[in-house]
Amino acid sequence: MSQECQRQRVCFLLQVKPEKLAEYRKRHREVWPEMRAALSEAGWHNYSLFLREDGLLIGYVETQDFQGALSRMATTDVNRRWQAEMAEFFDGVNGSRADEYMVPIPEVFHLP
Amino acid sequence: MSQECQRQRVCFLLQVKPEKLAEYRKRHREVWPEMRAALSEAGWHNYSLFLREDGLLIGYVETQDFQGALSRMATTDVNRRWQAEMAEFFDGVNGSRADEYMVPIPEVFHLP
16 A cells, blocks of 8 residues: 555644634745645645635645644644744634644545 | 646535435445546546535545536536435535535645
8 A cells, every 4th residue: 555545634624813814825825934844744745725715714634644743743843833823813722723723524535 | 747736626615414414424435436437537536525513515626627627527427317316415505416516715825
């Protein structure tokens, strides 16, 4: 089995504050290179974020072990700094880091 | 540029009727082989459906041209039969085929 086949496909949802959509988009066109590198090193592959007009944010990522990928990011300094800047963009995270609210939605169908 | 790089990543949302979640899951464990083959032939790759407990359905698919992939499916007899069976599962599609309501959500971030 190839490495790619062993990956989980993970989808999670977050809620961006409607008044912060434009700034959220801007920040994500300019994600720090060291943040991108840290995600890759922590096993985040083919990672996309999709943002609906009302602020619903859909995350999709492929990884061998999502909880492990989250945990590895949590140990990095760059993630701490990134999540600190991002916290104010989200509704429903109670002032915490958004990555603590990335709860996987069950996959019910897959076609390779 | 590889073929994979030329693919768009598309996310869309639909709403499954809460009283039909269990049956929806069951049907998607048993998608007809000819429906799977038709999707592949029409250019649907790495296609996943994720279903939240409240019925929110998140679709993720990679394809070179999403409108083309939808159009190609629309010409197939198997899709007509499949969508006819699926129509009753969805809210908000006004009795139409759900695939006419697959509106892409803008992607705001991607990490390969």
